[in-house]
Amino acid sequence: MPSNAVAIIGAGPAGLVTARWLLKHGFQPILYEAADGPGGQWNATSPLSGTWRGMRTNTSRVMTRFSDLDHPKGTPVFPSREEMYAYLEGYAEKFGLMSRIRCRTWVERLQRADGGGWLLRSRRDNMVLTERFARVVVASGRYVAPEVPSVPGLNGFTGALGAAHASQYVGGHAYRCQDVLVAGCSISALEIASDAALSGARSVTVCYRRQRYVLPKLLSGVPTEHVMFTRAAALAGEILPPEALAAGLKAQVLSVAGAPDQVGAMAADDNIFAAGITQSQHFLPLVAEGRIAVRPWIESIDERAVRFADGTQGDFDAILFGTGYRLSLPFLAPEIAATLGLDHKHIDLCDHTFHPELEGLAFAGLYDQVGPLFPVLELQGRWIASAWAGVIPAPSHDALAVGLARGRAQRGGPQSIPMHILALLFAQKAGVEPDLSRWPELERALLFGPLSPVSFRLQGPDSLADAPALTAEAAAAFGAIRTPEMNDEQRDLRDLVTGAAASHAA
Incomplete structure (x- = not known):
């Protein structure tokens, strides 16, 4: 395999958005997908899909999309399963990912390779293939077992x-x-x-x-x-x-x-x-x-x-x-699973993504979600891609060890994680959390509006020229925030969190 090839296990939302950003930063992603096409849970033909006919999203179309592709005009506030599948397929096509997906391919084993890197064994029909990669992303989904x-x-x-x-x-x-x-x-x-x-x-x-x-x-x-x-x-x-x-x-x-x-x-x-x-x-x-x-x-x-x-x-x-x-990653070699402290509920990682003893291995989307998932997946994928590409400093071994210890200490706590907490964590790690002082005209939208994916394209790597206008548009989409003026309660809360916001920007 070329040195810049990256194996991604899973072509659902997490795998697709991570592949998009890896490709943007010079890597050559290969996605391994058990179903006959991309989409993960939103692909009704997937053997692992838990969706049903008539199912719709629990989060709005503004928050169930990625930053650089909107839903088609006329999509309802809460898109259907079929509309979400079409969206993800369109995303894969727009960013040239379809040819990189190996459909109907099951990953049977992921283990360390002698001399460094990773060996990935996959099966399609009766053909078994073992390949070596310097980097692998596990994006196989939290809701499959x-x-x-x-x-x-x-x-x-x-x-x-x-x-x-x-x-x-x-x-x-x-x-x-x-x-x-x-x-x-x-x-x-x-x-x-x-x-x-x-x-x-x-x-x-x-x-x-x-x-x-x-x-x-x-x-x-x-x-x-x-x-x-x-x-x-x-x-x-x-x-x-x-x-x-x-x-x-x-x-x-x-x-x-x-x-x-x-x-x-x-x-x-x-x-x-x-x-x-x-x-x-x-x-x-x-x-x-x-x-x-x-x-x-x-x-x-x-x-x-x-x-x-x-x-x-x-x-x-x-x-x-x-x-x-259950949290299920049956393809991980036993020594990797042991290093990760993997059981049916827990996986020991630094900030849900890296492990200090597993260089070149990352995990995306394996948290138990509460709230809008798509913005968080994109931010995590951007962090992985930017860190591996050197666009931002990769976390050091010591920093990963500290984060790992912090994660282990939280094992006994709630397993579900509010997505706005994770969004800010990954945005800070990726260097794309907007500095509120730079955007006074967007202060109310950024504080009290939705954490839209495009609001994390205002500054830092991969910023967009039209991100300010699109951020304001997302905040005003349903009439909750149409003007920059705050009410008294919002001003009080704004003053309370200013210090925390400044620490994120730093």
Whole structure:
């Protein structure tokens, strides 16, 4: 292989955007993709896709795109699965990536090569190929290995439609006139329950161990992530004590969405960080209308009968487990997996990307997301490409070791990471976090508007001449921020986070 060749495992959003920036900086990426085309989860024909017919994004088109390709005119606020697949295919075509994707190719093994670099063994049909690379990016996805918990009697469930993981959900049409149980309180669980109820299921029940606070997809006509996942919120999180931050976040959530128990769901923990946040446009209204029932977790199953922890019981035709995914990287050689401390939930990395003992190996998109993902993937891909190309200083071994220790210390904490936190982290690492003092006319948009991908093209490597206008346009897209003037509350928060913003710019 040429010395500038880079293997990328996976041609989903993370793999594609990383390949685009590697190519921009002089590398020759080769993408290994198990499906028949790019797109990852958004490719309905992929054997690893957990999407379903009728599924739409949870984040707006402004935040579910990359910085240098917009969605076609007329795309709805929340694009469909098919529109997202077309977008990613168009992105691959625009940047010359299609010819670099080896489709229907499974990576079977990644191991160290004698003398340095990496050996990658792949299989397509009956042909096995082993190649050597100086650099490899693992972008195979966080949501590919469904997790189904152990439940007494589950194997004996006799409902007509059986029990399955949410990744096997094909759409509400399959559950019309059926009694459906959805287990879990994640976004996918609540969206599937809502879809089944709106598609004509006879009854829908949702059960879970922990009630999360539930945000809708729109707040007064503005996509939720434009309001909640902002730079100001991320910077405030760096300087406020946890209890103050939790109280402020809870007050904000209650003001726009209310408490779940107000409408018949269970009561959430008073500490919003302990409870967690999920999202669904229709779940709480459907609970309020009695079209979705809520129960605590499953105690046992006896044929069609499911008994819940509160002693209630119901008969069901189908059970769908929206209970998440294991972290699965089965192609990593055992010694690499051991170095990474890899298990079904954790991987030890410096800032989710590099490891000091694994030179030339990077990871992209393997975090459990909360919020808009595409801007974060692009920033991480830009950091990897710029560091390897020498556009910015690569992190030293000592810096990586410090970051690795910091990550290991956080192992026992929450696994889900708010994407606005990661966006600022990767932007700082890539040298593209905008200095607010340089953009006074954009201050309100940058602090209180969406963390749009183009807002990270204002300065630093790969800046765009029209980034200021596009950043303002993204902030004004849904009417939340049309003028540079701030209200009193925003001014107070601006003053509070100015120091944190300055430290990022430095």
